[in-house]
Amino acid sequence: MTIEHAVAEADARIRREPELAHTEHLVVEHGGRAVAAYAYGRRAVDEPGDIFSVTKSVLSTLVGCAVSDGRLELDATVGELLAPMVPEGARRTTVRHLLTMTGGTDPSGDWDIDAVMRLSAGWTRTLLTAPRLAPPGTRFRYDNGASHVLAACLARVLDEDLEEYAGRRLFGPLGIARAHWPRDPAGLPYGFGHLRLSALDLVALGRLWSTGGIAADGRRLFDAAYAAEATRPHTAGGPPESAGYGYLWWVTEMAGHTAFFAGGYAGQHVVVVPDLGLVTVTTGAEAALRPGRRPALCVIPGIVAAASAHA
Known part of the structure; x- marks a missing residue:
């Protein structure tokens, strides 16, 4: 055929x-x-x-x-890129973890992207406070919020x-x-x-x-x-x-x-x-x-x- x-x-x-x-x-x-x-x-x-x-x-x-x-390194951490808004639990997550959705955070409940989108401010800061369910790099979990955090990391290193x-x-x-x-x-x-x-x-x-x-x-x-x-x-x-x-x-x-x-x-x-x-x-x-x-x-x-x- x-x-x-x-x-x-x-x-x-x-x-x-x-x-x-x-x-x-x-x-x-x-x-x-x-x-x-x-x-x-x-x-x-x-x-x-x-x-x-x-x-x-x-x-x-x-x-x-x-x-x-x-402009960006894949092993750069969220703590390095988005300081000082990053809480301790999220600081060791890397760009690579965000790309592979292995950041280990909870994407449900108050951290579900639909819930976050109802907020009038502070989306990235809120997503960074999501509870950790697994160490970074150990488990895939589909996570809309991780991609928004990644966008914030990318935006931070650009000159435009x-x-x-x-x-x-x-x-x-x-x-x-x-x-x-x-x-x-x-x-x-x-x-x-x-x-x-x-x-x-x-x-x-x-x-x-x-x-x-x-x-x-x-x-x-x-x-x-x-x-x-x-x-x-x-x-x-x-x-x-x-x-x-x-x-x-x-x-x-x-x-x-x-x-x-x-x-x-x-x-x-x-x-x-x-x-x-x-x-x-x-x-x-x-x-x-x-x-x-x-x-x-x-x-x-x-x-x-x-x-x-x-x-």
Whole structure:
């Protein structure tokens, strides 16, 4: 089966199966060639929308840029970067721990990101007081708050606003012109979610990672060594995607090929299969979610298998 036939079958499933009815987009690029770009609702493939936790993988990309720029070290501690607001229990957590979600803190209750977002001030300071459930580096636990703390660490070492840095070092080189990044009461862009990008913007992000950090114009945006470390499983991971976990990227296998992906609520997924030069994007509409739904990620393995058969 050709990749075109596999994509056509995936498209038919999305249109036919009620469990996939919330899907907004399916975009496929193979070997640098656009194979398909389907929009199932009113939002066009170039119109920005909420990418939810795919924001975390964008943040990982910016960390890679900052490391390449000599601004940030992965073994720098939160205590060093965010003093004096850091309580004793959080001081030894490193940037690497935050990237791998092995910081060991409790992300529930008063430290759940939804609870923190109801506060009128002090989001980062509150997240730093979360109780510790395990020593740093010993246990994966999906933690939205850790990503916001990571954003605070990154913002602290830059000589410019984090969103401005993103525009200059990442969005601009990728041709992303309509990004919108919400901010907390202190003016810090959310590290955990709700960045608004289009499906085509997400393809550009996936393409960048497929090449190990090299943009379409040949510029290297972050080091190949960082790309390799970010997309290998540092832990076995766990919910919500139940896959291995790298540096704010999930790591898995599809059709016998190593793949990594960014994932977000309501069916947002960017899948990269580097050895096939394959990037797929599926998005979903939160307002269209219904009981029994499942993300359109389930149609991607068939596309990977077809790409592999003709590699």
